Amino acid sequence: MTATAATTDDLRYPIGKFDWSAPVSEADYPRLIAEIAGAPGALRSAIAGLSRDQLETRYRPGGWTVKQVVHHVPDSHLNAYTRFKLGLTEDEPTIKPYDEAKWAELPDSQRVPIDVSLDLLESLHQRWVALLKAMDPADFNRAIRHPEHNRIMTLAQLLALYAWHSRHHVAHIVELRKREGW
Ligand code: NI
Numbered sequence: 001m002t003a004t005a006a007t008t009d010d011l012r013y014p015i016g017k018f019d020w021s022a023p024v025s026e027a028d029y030p031r032l033i034a035e036i037a038g039a040p041g042a043l044r045s046a047i048a049g050l051s052r053d054q055l056e057t058r059y060r061p062g063g064w065t066v067k068q069v070v071h072h073v074p075d076s077h078l079n080a081y082t083r084f085k086l087g088l089t090e091d092e093p094t095i096k097p098y099d100e101a102k103w104a105e106l107p108d109s110q111r112v113p114i115d116v117s118l119d120l121l122e123s124l125h126q127r128w129v130a131l132l133k134a135m136d137p138a139d140f141n142r143a144i145r146h147p148e149h150n151r152i153m154t155l156a157q158l159l160a161l162y163a164w165h166s167r168h169h170v171a172h173i174v175e176l177r178k179r180e181g182w
Contacts, residue, residue, distance in 0.1 A: 008060070008061075011059070011060035011061075011063070011175070012060060012063065013168070014168070014171035014172060014174075014175045015164070015167055015168055015171050018160075018161055018164045018165070018168075020157070022160070024154075024156040024157055024159065024160045025156075026137050026140070028160070029132075029137075029140065029156070029159065031163075032159045032160055032163040033129060033132045033133060033159070033163075035163035035166060035167065036125060036128065036129060036132065036159070036162060036163055036166060037125060037129045038166075039073075039121070039125060039166035039167075039170070040118065040121045040122040040125050042166070042167075042170045043070065043073060043118065043121065043166075043169070043170055043173075044118050046170045046173040046174050046177075047066060047070060047114065047118075047173060050066065050177075050182065054066065054180075054182060055067045055070075055114065057176065057180075059172040059173060059175075059176045060172075060176075063172075064104060066172075066173055066176065067109075067114055068104045068109055069169050069172055069173060070114040070117050070118065071104065071108070071109040071112070071114065071117045072100060072103070072104050072109070072169065073117070073121055073165075073166070073169050074117050074120045074121045074124060075098075075100065075103045075104070075109075076100065076162075076165060077121065077124055077125070077128070077162065077165075077166075078124060079095075079096075079098055080128070080158065080162045080165075081124060081127070081128045081131075082095075083095050083144055083158060084128070084131060084132075084155060084158065085131070086144060087142050087143065087144045087155050087158075088131075088135070088139060088142060088155070092142075092143050092144065092145050092152065093144055093145065094144070094145045094146075094147055095144045095145070095146060095147075097146070097147065097148060132159065135155070139155060140154065140155045140156040140159065141154055141155070141156065142154065142155050143155070144158070
């Protein structure tokens with residue numbers, strides 16, 4: 001093993017893990033919203049020109065295939081959008097976690113062409129971004145409760161989390177293509 005060999009964490013977290021301790025301020029909102037707005041296009045560009053076999057390649061040993069990564073992003077962001085809407089309309093609602101690994105194994109993630117998920121993501125982000133842009137700064141201080149560890153998360157933190165999440169999965173595909181020379 002050389003000093004430059006990629007570790008599992010490098011492959012799994014190509015842009016690093018999300019930093020929950022990093023403060024998110026009002027000045028960050030426009031950039032973070034722009035990242036979410038750009039995510040469907042970034043994901044579409046990341047998979048452009050890949051063959052069927054390449055789409056079935058795991059982005060890391062033991063990880064998801066490129067196809068599963070693409071289907072996972074709308075799985076996750078449908079939940080994210082719902083969490084924002086719950087947070088905006090209820091007082092610190094407890095949100096429902098989901099088993100992302102099991103969702104990625106369900107038949108739709110195996111059988112549906114990825115274009116369907118890319119279109120879904122595009123439509124979803126149009127509504128989500130419209131909602132985010134209409135939010136007052138005070139709305140971003142509203143919070144949801146995650147039942148795991150009974151953790152309170154502000155909508156500002158969720159905004160930062162899902163901007164990171166978008167870049168995180170695009171990087172899985174971009175880094176795989178770099179390593180494979182695709
Ligand atoms: Ni994810």
